[in-house]
Structures are given as structure tokens and as C-alpha cells.
Amino acid sequence: MKKTLSIILFFVLILYSFSPSLATNDNIYEQSANILKEAGVLKEMRLEEKLKRQDMVVLISRLYKEEEIAKNHKGKHGFEDIQDKFYDPYIAWSVNKGLIEGFSENTFGYDNFVKVQEFQTVLLRALDFKEEAANWNRVPDIFQSLKLMEGISAKPKDNINRGLMAQMTVNALNHTLRGSSITLAQKLDIVISEPFIVNGTPLVEKNTFKFEGSVSNIELLKLGLKLVSENDKEEIVYDIELDSNGKFVVEISNLKPGKYEYRFISENKMTKIESFTILSPNIDKVEKF
Structure with missing residues (x-):
């Protein structure tokens, strides 16, 4: 029974590992506002x-x-x-x-x-x-x-x-x-900048977050990462190296257990916030909810 509960909890956590943030509208508003600010x-x-x-x-x-x-x-x-x-x-x-x-x-x-x-x-x-x-x-x-x-x-x-x-x-x-x-x-002679879109697949394995993806018309790319279960933690920003085709792989290891939010940043543009969860290594020892 204990093992069954552990398996159920594991899959529930996996289900929510890549849930989109409620800040999506805010992000779209900000990108649109930046276009109007530039204009x-x-x-x-x-x-x-x-x-x-x-x-x-x-x-x-x-x-x-x-x-x-x-x-x-x-x-x-x-x-x-x-x-x-x-x-x-x-x-x-x-x-x-x-x-x-x-x-x-x-x-x-x-x-x-x-x-x-x-x-x-x-x-x-x-x-x-x-x-x-x-x-x-x-x-x-x-x-x-x-x-x-x-x-x-x-x-x-x-x-x-x-x-x-x-x-x-x-x-x-x-x-x-x-x-x-x-x-x-x-x-009206207003220049609309290209939308900032990052294509790719996130992967979480044990305490490591990996994202392999690609971007277009972007020279500088960064990853913003924050442990949301610790409110006092600031977003950590990582520089990402792009190849000549705009492809990249970013891998962050040794992450503490908890829920994380991440976004990609390029100058004054950013993607919507997404989230993932690093599971505790003791997940198989859970005895009750």
C-alpha cells in the first residue's frame, strides 16, 4: 500500500512538473507594451x-x-x-x-x-x-x-x-x-518587432533541468530561473551560447527539491513563465499524504 501511494504521488508531481504560469497575459502585455514604447x-x-x-x-x-x-x-x-x-x-x-x-x-x-x-x-x-x-x-x-x-x-x-x-x-x-x-x-510607419519565440523541449531528470531548443533572429539569449518555494530567492540569470543556426542546449544541475519557474530573456523581450518541479530524492519513502 505504501509503495502504491508513493507511485501515485510520483505521477501526480510529474503531471504538474511543466504547468504553465498564470503570468502568461502579463508577459504578452509586456511584450506588446515594449513595442508601443519603442514607437x-x-x-x-x-x-x-x-x-x-x-x-x-x-x-x-x-x-x-x-x-x-x-x-x-x-x-x-x-x-x-x-x-x-x-x-x-x-x-x-x-x-x-x-x-x-x-x-x-x-x-x-x-x-x-x-x-x-x-x-x-x-x-x-x-x-x-x-x-x-x-x-x-x-x-x-x-x-x-x-x-x-x-x-x-x-x-x-x-x-x-x-x-x-x-x-x-x-x-x-x-x-x-x-x-x-x-x-x-x-x-503609421511603426516597426513591429518579430515575436520572441523559443522552440524546444524541457527535460527534468533527478536534480537537473535541461532545455534543448532554438531561436530565430536573436543574438543574445539568457535563462532566468527561480525557486518559487523560497520567496526570498531572486531569479538567477544564466547566459546561453547559441550556435550559428540559433540552436542551444542549457543544463542546470544540483538543483534543490521544489517548484521552479523559468523564462527565456533577450534584451527587453521575454517568453512566458513556465514551471517545473524537482522531486525529493526521498519520494519513495512517503508513507502517507
């Missing part, structure tokens, strides 16, 4: 911070590389609820550009958090799907049909944070304009 759209990250409507307009002006034009715009917007004059020219610019509409003729929705459906509407307008954007009730379905919500599980009425905004924006930048073969990124 001058984001000055700071603050990815968990919810986005307000007036700040969305400023970010859109940067996306169009027209912030100086927007901040000095002389037109009027007609909204009566703007509480900070700083935003007046930006909002007037966005209205004139056909990108932003208010909640009503006189109400912009100042200080309201941006909803997913609202930002979908703005991005559809940017992609020249203006007729589709005018059909408010169908906007979420249209956005989905264009595959602009790939990898995103947010609901239409959810508030968006800066991280989600970044991912939705990058998805839109990679999409072609309505009736055109060029992407929004090409129209």
Missing part, C-alpha cells in the same frame, strides 16, 4: 493601471505620431464635461480625425474608464472600418471576426488597463486596413 506611444509602462478616456486620446495621438499637432489643435469639440483644459486640444484633434465620439453630443465621458468595446470601436475606425464601427451593438462580433481579439479573453464591458490596451493595439497594427493590402503599422 513612442507609451512613455511609462504601468500596465495594470486602468485607462481613462482622456488619456486614451493622448495615446492615440502618439500612435499617429501627431501629439504635437494634437496638443496645439485649435478646433473645438463641443463637449461640456472636460475638467482639465490640457485635454481640450487632444480631444478636438481626435474628433476632427474621426477617431473619437462622445457619449452624447455634449458629453465626452471625461474621467470614465475605457471599456473594451469602446476601444474596439476606436481601433476599427483607425483601420478604416468606419461603417462597421458605427454599428455599436455589433462591434465586439466584428472585432472577433477580424481576429483582432486573438489571445484576449476580456469581455466587451470590461475596463481595460494599459497592458490590455497595448495588446489590442498591436493586434490592430498587424492587421490590414479595410480594402487595402497594407497594415495599420505600415500606414
Whole structure:
């Protein structure tokens, strides 16, 4: 009976040895945000911070590389609820550009958090799907049909944070304009860097972690490794040597028993966090749960 319990426990631990981390969305948001930061759209990250409507307009002006034009715009917007004059020219610019509409003729929705459906509407307008954007009730379905919500599980009425905004924006930048073969990124002269993907197979044997894999268009690669069962332990970063074809083998031995998280890093890019478990050498001595 003791032996049976030990075998069951062993396979349960193996099952969870390579469970993906819940930080996946955070990683995607960060990579998308880095793209927007390189493009001058984001000055700071603050990815968990919810986005307000007036700040969305400023970010859109940067996306169009027209912030100086927007901040000095002389037109009027007609909204009566703007509480900070700083935003007046930006909002007037966005209205004139056909990108932003208010909640009503006189109400912009100042200080309201941006909803997913609202930002979908703005991005559809940017992609020249203006007729589709005018059909408010169908906007979420249209956005989905264009595959602009790939990898995103947010609901239409959810508030968006800066991280989600970044991912939705990058998805839109990679999409072609309505009736055109060029992407929004090409129209706005924004360079979208290649996604950072590490292909390979992890292997855990006794107290050793080994990963044999490959990368493309990467010159510098590192492995970040952390023992998560010890909260005071910092991530240890290992340099990885790549051959001329981008292939590599990294092997870390003499690891303590416990759950580890690892990720691959290349400059300001990183893969999603994955995990594995180093089993105790005394696993066959377990007598009870």
C-alpha cells in the first residue's frame, strides 16, 4: 500500500512538473507594451493601471505620431464635461480625425474608464472600418471576426488597463486596413518587432533541468530561473551560447527539491513563465499524504 501511494504521488508531481504560469497575459502585455514604447506611444509602462478616456486620446495621438499637432489643435469639440483644459486640444484633434465620439453630443465621458468595446470601436475606425464601427451593438462580433481579439479573453464591458490596451493595439497594427493590402503599422510607419519565440523541449531528470531548443533572429539569449518555494530567492540569470543556426542546449544541475519557474530573456523581450518541479530524492519513502 505504501509503495502504491508513493507511485501515485510520483505521477501526480510529474503531471504538474511543466504547468504553465498564470503570468502568461502579463508577459504578452509586456511584450506588446515594449513595442508601443519603442514607437513612442507609451512613455511609462504601468500596465495594470486602468485607462481613462482622456488619456486614451493622448495615446492615440502618439500612435499617429501627431501629439504635437494634437496638443496645439485649435478646433473645438463641443463637449461640456472636460475638467482639465490640457485635454481640450487632444480631444478636438481626435474628433476632427474621426477617431473619437462622445457619449452624447455634449458629453465626452471625461474621467470614465475605457471599456473594451469602446476601444474596439476606436481601433476599427483607425483601420478604416468606419461603417462597421458605427454599428455599436455589433462591434465586439466584428472585432472577433477580424481576429483582432486573438489571445484576449476580456469581455466587451470590461475596463481595460494599459497592458490590455497595448495588446489590442498591436493586434490592430498587424492587421490590414479595410480594402487595402497594407497594415495599420505600415500606414503609421511603426516597426513591429518579430515575436520572441523559443522552440524546444524541457527535460527534468533527478536534480537537473535541461532545455534543448532554438531561436530565430536573436543574438543574445539568457535563462532566468527561480525557486518559487523560497520567496526570498531572486531569479538567477544564466547566459546561453547559441550556435550559428540559433540552436542551444542549457543544463542546470544540483538543483534543490521544489517548484521552479523559468523564462527565456533577450534584451527587453521575454517568453512566458513556465514551471517545473524537482522531486525529493526521498519520494519513495512517503508513507502517507
